[in-house]
Amino acid sequence: MRNNLLLIIIALVLAFLVGRFTAHIPGEHVAPREDPPGAVEAAQKLLDQGAADGTWSATEDAAFLEAVSKLGQESELRQLRALAQRVNGGKLKLEPVNAPQVPPPCMHVCPPANSNANRPAEGR
Amino acid sequence: MRLMDNRKRSYGMWRVAFAALAVGIAILGGSAQAGRKSDALAPPQGGAVSLGTTDIGSMGFARASTDSNQLVRCDVMAHDDDPVNPTPGWTTIRCTFIDQNGNPAMCVSSSQAIINAVNAIGDAKLAITLKSNGDCATATVIHSSEYEPKVP
Numbered sequence: 001m002r003n004n005l006l007l008i009i010i011a012l013v014l015a016f017l018v019g020r021f022t023a024h025i026p027g028e029h030v031a032p033r034e035d036p037p038g039a040v041e042a043a044q045k046l047l048d049q050g051a052a053d054g055t056w057s058a059t060e061d062a063a064f065l066e067a068v069s070k071l072g073q074e075s076e077l078r079q080l081r082a083l084a085q086r087v088n089g090g091k092l093k094l095e096p097v098n099a100p101q102v103p104p105p106c107m108h109v110c111p112p113a114n115s116n117a118n119r120p121a122e123g124r
Numbered sequence: 125m126r127l128m129d130n131r132k133r134s135y136g137m138w139r140v141a142f143a144a145l146a147v148g149i150a151i152l153g154g155s156a157q158a159g160r161k162s163d164a165l166a167p168p169q170g171g172a173v174s175l176g177t178t179d180i181g182s183m184g185f186a187r188a189s190t191d192s193n194q195l196v197r198c199d200v201m202a203h204d205d206d207p208v209n210p211t212p213g214w215t216t217i218r219c220t221f222i223d224q225n226g227n228p229a230m231c232v233s234s235s236q237a238i239i240n241a242v243n244a245i246g247d248a249k250l251a252i253t254l255k256s257n258g259d260c261a262t263a264t265v266i267h268s269s270e271y272e273p274k275v276p
Contacts, residue, residue: 032205033203033205033206065199065201069201069203073214073216073234076201076203076216077232077234080216080218080232080258081232081257081258081259082258083230083258084218084230084231084232084254084258085257085258087228087229087230088228088229088230088231088254088258090227093226093228094195094222094228094230
């Protein structure tokens with residue numbers, strides 16, 4: 001009787017241990033990715049600097065998305081929400097993706113930088 | 125006399141051939157224009173993108189719009205939790221609308237239901253409602269032959 005009880009206890013302990021170790025397959029359950037040190041601040045800085053002039057360009061957006069992609073899920077969502085809130089609140093104008101970042105090059109002969117060629121003549 | 129008859133017959137055949145050609149062109153031309161077409165938005169808004177309680181737009185109409193403002197864009201960002209082992213990770217979407225006056229709207233979501241809808245957008249019409257915190261509350265994707273594709 002006592003032997004049987006002992007056997008049952010041993011079997012239960014073994015079952016518990018086997019279950020515990022087989023349930024923990026490596027790679028199956030991974031802790032959520034954490035924010036790398038300074039990554040949240042970097043994304044926040046890009047958002048603040050980019051939005052400072054009231055516009056949000058495609059270049060700023062690309063840099064922001066890259067910074068945000070390094071964050072964990074919660075922080076990524078928080079940063080993207082912060083951008084969306086500014087956009088929806090009318091604090092940010094989105095520039096078209098193909099907006100020229102630099103003046104287009106002259107097609108023919110460029111006037112000198114200090115030229116008055118493009119200035120309308122007075123009294124005409 | 126026989127020569128005259130032959131000429132008349134030949135002339136008649138040409139007329140029949142031209143008529144058949146004209147009918148053929150009409151049928152082909154007609155079939156190219158057939159089928160119900162629809163603007164992305166119902167009157168009175170017009171345009172391709174409308175912002176309001178629900179933001180609505182289709183990629184094809186936004187691209188074909190005559191101004192350079194209107195935009196419908198959805199970014200899908202997929203991540204892996206673990207840099208070494210492949211894991212299910214997570215996905216975030218961000219959708220952006222700009223109307224013909226340059227007014228923007230943006231929402232983000234990590235809801236699998238919203239992501240599934242947005243992933244199916246193609247040239248369909250997308251209607252999204254926003255929460256005040258910048259999240260997408262709902263995403264409706266309407267596929268219809270009425271909506272034009274993104275060309276060119």
